[in-house]
Amino acid sequence: MSEILLENTLETVRSQKLIAAGTAWGDRIAANTASASLTFTTSGVSTGSVSSQITAGKHSFTVDEPAALAGDDVAASPVEFALGALISCQVVVYRLYAQQLGLKIDSLEVNADADLDVRGLFGIEATVRPGFGDVRLKVKIDGPETRERYEELQAAVDTHCPVLDIFTNPTPVSVELVTSN
Numbered sequence: 001m002s003e004i005l006l007e008n009t010l011e012t013v014r015s016q017k018l019i020a021a022g023t024a025w026g027d028r029i030a031a032n033t034a035s036a037s038l039t040f041t042t043s044g045v046s047t048g049s050v051s052s053q054i055t056a057g058k059h060s061f062t063v064d065e066p067a068a069l070a071g072d073d074v075a076a077s078p079v080e081f082a083l084g085a086l087i088s089c090q091v092v093v094y095r096l097y098a099q100q101l102g103l104k105i106d107s108l109e110v111n112a113d114a115d116l117d118v119r120g121l122f123g124i125e126a127t128v129r130p131g132f133g134d135v136r137l138k139v140k141i142d143g144p145e146t147r148e149r150y151e152e153l154q155a156a157v158d159t160h161c162p163v164l165d166i167f168t169n170p171t172p173v174s175v176e177l178v179t180s181n
Contacts (some may be wrong), residue, residue: 018099050070069118079132080168083112089163090139103149107177109140135167 028035031139044052050071051064063078065071087110113136120130141150159165
């Protein structure tokens with residue numbers, strides 16, 4: 001019985017956090033639309049064979065490659081972190097829009113598979129892109145709602161997920177080379 005009470009309490013806390021965040025952002029943007037624009041800054045320093053130590057705000061993590069790609073295999077690879085970013089963003093947006101649409105989710109799991117042809121990475125074949133050729137997401141939702149309601153949720157997530165947008169639409173990127181000479 002106490003396990004059910006604990007789960008209900010956790011669900012209430014999650015709902016309150018989602019409502020509070022949505023309300024706060026809505027109020028902030030209504031007061032000043034410029035406050036909707038955020039800039040994220042992340043930096044990285046080369047370590048190990050090909051690994052990087054990444055700093056994102058107050059967080060730090062290591063990114064590496066497997067031995068077959070010249071790495072020391074001490075952490076996930078950049079493309080695995082990209083898939084992790086996609087998965088975690090999906091989770092966030094599913095939770096936000098479930099709250100907004102009044103849908104209950106008992107459990108949510110997102111899996112990603114992606115194909116990468118290393119001929120593009122190593123410059124072996126000019127017609128092969130160095131990034132993913134295909135990404136497949138599988139979203140598993142359990143809860144009391146109908147399939148149609150969860151499909152409505154999926155449509156909202158597919159429309160509003162920032163990292164899915166980064167994956168599916170061209171994003172302007174500028175690169176500045178800074179040297180000591």
